[in-house]
Structure formats: structure tokens, C-alpha cells
Amino acid sequence: MTQHLTTDNIIDYLHGELDPAEDALVHSHLQACAPCRAEFERESSLTDALRAYAHAEERDLPGMVKAQLWQTIRTQRPSAAERLAALLRPAIAVPAAALLVLVTYFASPLGRPTAQLRTIDVMYYFEQHAAEQMKSPLADRNATSSMLETSEAAFTGSTTLPVRAAAVMDAVR
Amino acid sequence: MGVPRRPVEPPTAEQAAFLERAIAEYGKATYNFAYRLTQNESDARDLTQDAFIRVYRAWRSFQPGTSFLSWIYRIVTNLYRDELRRRKGRFHEEIPEDNAPQEFGGQRPLAVTPIEDYVEGQLSEPLSQALQMLSPEQRQVVMLADIEEYSYQEISEIMGCSIGTVRSRLHRARALLRRLIQRQQQQQQR
Incomplete structure (x- = not known):
């Protein structure tokens, strides 16, 4: 670094705000350049002066601040936001509770009825019934095999439950 | 009440x-x-x-x-x-930041170093007066950087501004402080 440092460079260096490479460059430049070192000393002394001033001017927290703080807290009115929140609390809490109950209900087995279960039961029933019919020497084989085909189609979900049930019933008839 | x-x-x-x-x-x-x-x-x-x-x-x-x-x-x-x-700022006579670069920017070191004198002796009053002449933002950034020793990043979070703003405010504030201290010293010498 052959040029002189800018004051801004020196201030950032003084505050440790340069990246490591820049910091190293400034550091080595200050070793070699008397005018820049003098400038650095001046900036440092300003910082020293500010710290000395702050130290000399340091004050204790007046006791009345703490007393008034607690007094204010005990006697203050709630802020507008707090009043609004208090006002809205039941209006928000009741629907929220209702929503929670509904979500809990539908997430639990109680809230999942039975559509799937009923389908399986009905199909299972008709398949078992058809199988029994097939064993019987007196059974109408056409009707029974048709019933089995229909029940298989229904089980694979190709139709809705009422339609499937109706189709199976028709086949039985 | x-x-x-x-x-x-x-x-x-x-x-x-x-x-x-x-x-x-x-x-x-x-x-x-x-x-x-x-x-x-x-x-x-x-x-x-x-x-x-x-x-x-x-x-x-x-x-x-x-x-x-x-x-x-x-x-x-x-x-x-x-x-x-x-x-509406009526308790502070703010010095526009825009004035700082034209008036003080790029200035090389002062011929005298009054700051050292203040450190050794009559420190509080001139520096206090100089600080009062900074804008609130300039005074605050000087306090946070030089007295409280916060990093630029921390100052930007406290003041709610960018690091670049912190940097430029600090540079201008310090240049202004030095200028004001020099002016006060010249007035005292008259």
C-alpha cells in the first residue's frame, strides 16, 4: 500500500471493522508511514477522550426511577393493544376451542367412520355368501359368479358404496 | 392525569x-x-x-x-x-449530515491535537458541547461505537439501519466532532 490511508480506513481499522486482509494491510502501512500513524493516533485519542468523558459523566440510576416505574406499572391503564386483545380474547378463544375440538374429533378414529369399514364388511359378506352358494349343489351358478365379479369390481373401488351394494343386490336377485 | x-x-x-x-x-x-x-x-x-x-x-x-x-x-x-x-426536534439543533462531506470531508489531520489536551485536562465541557451539536443519530452512533464499543453490525441492529449507514454516520460524526473541538479551542484562545 503506497498511498496514504483515508481517515475512513483508519476509523474502521480503529473499530476492528476491516476484513482480515485489509486489516493486515492497514496495520503494516501504519508501521511504515508516519503521517498515517499520526492520523491514527489522533483518531485514537478522540476515542479515548469520548470514553474518558463517558466515564467522568457516569451517573447512578436515580432511586426515583425505580419507584416511579413500579408505581406506573401498578396504576397504568392497559395499552390500546392490550385492551383490544382483552376484548377479542373470548371472540377468538371460543371459535379456536371449537376448531380444536373438531380437528381432534376428525383426526381420531371416532371421526373416521366407517365408509371404508362398511365397504369391506359388505363386500366380505357378499363374497362369503357367494362362496357358500358356490358350494351348494342347488345354487344358481350364473347368478353367483356374476355376484362375485360385481363384488370384486366394487372392492377395487370402481364404484361408490351405494352403487356397489345395489349392483351386488341385483346380482343376487 | x-x-x-x-x-x-x-x-x-x-x-x-x-x-x-x-x-x-x-x-x-x-x-x-x-x-x-x-x-x-x-x-x-x-x-x-x-x-x-x-x-x-x-x-x-x-x-x-x-x-x-x-x-x-x-x-x-x-x-x-x-x-x-x-x-419535532425542537430540543435539538440538528446539523444536517449532508453538510458534513462538503465542509469536513477528506480533511487531513489538524495542525494541533486539542483532543489530547481535553483528555488530560478540561475534558468534559468542550466535548459535552461538541456532542450536543451532533445530530441525535450521529451522537448515538458515536456513543455506541466508541463508548459502548459495539460492532457496526450490532449498532445497525440497535439503530435499525444498515451497516453502511452506521459506517457513514460514524465517519461524519467523528469528523464533525474533531472540527467542533478545534473551533472551540480557537474560540478559547481568542
Whole structure:
């Protein structure tokens, strides 16, 4: 670094705000350049002066601040936001509770009825019934095999439950 | 003041303990920060009190492990900014930042070094006067960077501005401070 440092460079260096490479460059430049070192000393002394001033001017927290703080807290009115929140609390809490109950209900087995279960039961029933019919020497084989085909189609979900049930019933008839 | 005030729910034991501890540990630093900002005791007391009321109300939002001092300095900063807007800056004679580069920018070292003299001797009054002549933002950035020794990043979080703004405000504020100190020394010599 052959040029002189800018004051801004020196201030950032003084505050440790340069990246490591820049910091190293400034550091080595200050070793070699008397005018820049003098400038650095001046900036440092300003910082020293500010710290000395702050130290000399340091004050204790007046006791009345703490007393008034607690007094204010005990006697203050709630802020507008707090009043609004208090006002809205039941209006928000009741629907929220209702929503929670509904979500809990539908997430639990109680809230999942039975559509799937009923389908399986009905199909299972008709398949078992058809199988029994097939064993019987007196059974109408056409009707029974048709019933089995229909029940298989229904089980694979190709139709809705009422339609499937109706189709199976028709086949039985 | 004439309207009777309804007390709010009393603080819980935990909330009260938090506030007590915050005041005990950080009350003095907060008050001094407020005093350096406002440059008067009455405003500093009010600012400190208002800041701790904010802490009391928002105590649950404080994240353990983070710097409480940075948090309350940020609260003080915001309250002070609001107060300045409310008062429309009539308590401060602000020096526009835009003036700084033309008047002081790029200036090389002063021929004399009055700052060292102030450090050794009559320090407080000239420096105090010089600080009062800075804009509130300039004064604050100098306090945070040079007295409180915060990094530019931390200052940007406290002041709610970019690191670049912190850097440029600090550069201008320090240049202005040096200029003002030099001027005062010249006046004293006359």
C-alpha cells in the first residue's frame, strides 16, 4: 500500500471493522508511514477522550426511577393493544376451542367412520355368501359368479358404496 | 392525569423478578445511555422508565442467551426517536449530515491535537458541547461505537439501519466532532 490511508480506513481499522486482509494491510502501512500513524493516533485519542468523558459523566440510576416505574406499572391503564386483545380474547378463544375440538374429533378414529369399514364388511359378506352358494349343489351358478365379479369390481373401488351394494343386490336377485 | 387510572393485573412473581433483575443489572447503563442521548436528567429518567415499562410488558419476548443490553438500547433508541418526532426536534439543533462531506470531508489531520489536551485536562465541557451539536443519530452512533464499543453490525441492529449507514454516520460524526473541538479551542484562545 503506497498511498496514504483515508481517515475512513483508519476509523474502521480503529473499530476492528476491516476484513482480515485489509486489516493486515492497514496495520503494516501504519508501521511504515508516519503521517498515517499520526492520523491514527489522533483518531485514537478522540476515542479515548469520548470514553474518558463517558466515564467522568457516569451517573447512578436515580432511586426515583425505580419507584416511579413500579408505581406506573401498578396504576397504568392497559395499552390500546392490550385492551383490544382483552376484548377479542373470548371472540377468538371460543371459535379456536371449537376448531380444536373438531380437528381432534376428525383426526381420531371416532371421526373416521366407517365408509371404508362398511365397504369391506359388505363386500366380505357378499363374497362369503357367494362362496357358500358356490358350494351348494342347488345354487344358481350364473347368478353367483356374476355376484362375485360385481363384488370384486366394487372392492377395487370402481364404484361408490351405494352403487356397489345395489349392483351386488341385483346380482343376487 | 385527571382520569382515575384502573390498575392492570398485578405482575406475576416471575415477571416482577425479571424486571427487578433487569433494573438491578442494567438500570444504570440504560440511564447513562439515555442521558448521553438526551443530554438532560429529566428526559433520561423518563426515557429509562418508559424503556423498562416496555421490557415489563414484553418480557416474554426476550430470548435468553441474547444481549439484554442491546435489546433495551434498541428500545431506548426507538422511544427517543418517537419522542423527537413528537417534539419535532425542537430540543435539538440538528446539523444536517449532508453538510458534513462538503465542509469536513477528506480533511487531513489538524495542525494541533486539542483532543489530547481535553483528555488530560478540561475534558468534559468542550466535548459535552461538541456532542450536543451532533445530530441525535450521529451522537448515538458515536456513543455506541466508541463508548459502548459495539460492532457496526450490532449498532445497525440497535439503530435499525444498515451497516453502511452506521459506517457513514460514524465517519461524519467523528469528523464533525474533531472540527467542533478545534473551533472551540480557537474560540478559547481568542
